[in-house]
Amino acid sequence: MKTKIGVFFGGRTVEHEISIITANQAMSSINTDKYEIIPVYISKKGLMYTGEGLQNLENYKDLDKLISTLTQVTLVNDGEKVVLLRYPTKKLSDNVVNSIDVAFPCMHGTNGEDGTAAGYFEMLNVAYIGPDILASSVGMDKIMMRRAMKEAGIPSLDYVAFYFKDYIKDEEKYLKEIEKKLRYPVIVKAGNLGSSVGIKKAKNHDELIDAIEYSMQYTDRIMVENAIVNLKEINCSVMGEPSDCKPSEVEEPLGAGEILSYQDKYVSGGSKGGTKGEPTSKGNKDKGMASLKRRLPADIPAEMKEEIQKYAVETFKVLGCRGVSRIDFLVDNDTNEVFVNEINTIPGALSYYLWEATGTSFEKEIDELVSLALKRQREREDLTFSYSQNILALQGSKTGKK
Ligand SMILES: Nc1ncnc2c1ncn2[C@@H]1O[C@H](COP(=O)(O)OP(=O)(O)O)[C@@H](O)[C@H]1O
Ligand SMILES: [Mg+2]
Incomplete structure (x- = not known):
């Protein structure tokens, strides 16, 4: 039997279209003698669809038309496998559309690459490609990533990070800290976004203030670092x-x-x-x-x-x-x-x-x-995640409050 690969893409991210391209590149390279491809497109609203039409990039030029040919689904672990269930369900019909053995998230940026996709597949208890929640979320967060690099002694640029809400309470304090630790030009980045969103260079004090205010439109956390000229x-x-x-x-x-x-x-x-x-x-x-x-x-x-x-x-x-x-x-x-x-x-x-x-x-x-x-x-599966024994059912067990 062929291994069924559910290819997940799209999603609620500014990189929605890029994700569609990545997924189609992957689908056209999957060896169909070994694997069955089950495309699962996640719309910008977060709804999931499957269907043949998803494997042709041309079809995406008219998204509404494409969606009208697809089946909306939801994923369910039925106790034996993870199935794609038609949603809304139809009466008097088998609503199981397909099942998957491995989830293949091709989702860039927020609501995917940041660990949400990994978490979703963990909850479903299905095998999935890519890093787990922790690696994904730290990797997406510029500030946490920088802290991890510094701690591990991997060369990374010096930085100053702060919350916008703290900054507006005491601008001077943070501007001073930046000017003490860093030197112009600096780059101001939104803490947890990708795709060059919320990034600006500053060559002096005034530009720094402008750049921070610009980045703040996109996020609540800012990272300022030395710019390489x-x-x-x-x-x-x-x-x-x-x-x-x-x-x-x-x-x-x-x-x-x-x-x-x-x-x-x-x-x-x-x-x-x-x-x-x-x-x-x-x-x-x-x-x-x-x-x-x-x-x-x-x-x-x-x-x-x-x-x-x-x-x-x-x-x-x-x-x-x-x-x-x-x-x-x-x-x-x-x-x-x-x-x-x-x-x-x-x-x-x-x-x-x-x-x-x-x-x-x-x-x-x-x-x-x-x-x-x-x-x-x-x-x-070899590790113990839960005990098959129900402690509450044990006679004389110490349950309840102390
Ligand atoms: N410290 C820096 N000095 C000079 N240029 C930078 C610096 N940091 C980022 N850049 C430029 O900005 C681009 C986007 O920054 P990056 O940190 O990669 O964010 P993104 O998540 O948007 O890809 C980089 O590809 C690079 O061209
Ligand atoms: Mg980059």
Whole structure:
């Protein structure tokens, strides 16, 4: 029997469309001799749908029309397996639409990559691809991530973090702290968002105040850090589980502006013809993150590449990741220092282009992701999560209050 993979994508996130692209890239690379694909699209309202039409990217141009061809479902653990149940249910009809053996979340950003998808699959007790709740949520939170990196001794930029509500009570205190610990230019970032939302550079005191106020529109927590003036960005993917993981080839994403914006990353990436004469990925996968202009392999000295691969693996281990992640580095060209900037625990296009450059096909990558998910599920079943005995039913047991 084929293993049934439920591919989950879309969701309540600004990266909704990117997620659709990632999922379709993955679905077109899944080996259907071995696996049955069950696409589950989560609308911007958070409703779940399944249907054949979800496997053709063209259909997404008219979302309302696509949805009208789909079946709305909800997931239920029936005691033996996790089933997709038609919702609303129909009387006198079998409402079980399908079942899944492994959940494959291809959901970037909030309400997915941040641990919510992992939590949902944990509650359903189904095997799932990718890191658990803790690794996902720490990885999504820029401030918690920075604290983890500092504690683990992995090079990362100095920062000052605070809540907006505290800042407005005593602006001077925080501005002083920033100016004491950091030096201009600085970058102000929203604490827990991705996709370059809420990020602004500040070259002086006045710009700093403006940048903080700008970021505050998006979040309640802010992180300010030193800006690297002569910057090179390098990304490296890591695949596996904490005790056994390996780094990929490294890439240099090439942005058009000062800050690699949402536009650069996703919107302009879909346009035809590379403008900078840089190689881009080919074929129908040539969309979203995978089509961002890049140098692959990155043109950096061998020692720097090794250093980056080493810190990428350490970051993956410190967070306790699983599956495939992409760790993004900032390199200071003036000093040759490398800093871990962030981790994407469900990276765009699942970093397949980095693995292809390492000699692992996308199909093989998915095979590995599925077996890692099933392995974790087996290992968990061996651990004791609950006792079969009902303590309340034991005669003479000390129940109730002391
Ligand atoms: N400290 C920094 N110095 C210079 N540029 C930076 C710095 N931090 C971020 N950037 C630029 O801003 C972009 C977005 O920041 P990042 O931390 O990656 O947030 P996001 O979650 O939005 O991807 C980076 O890709 C980089 O181009
Ligand atoms: Mg980034």
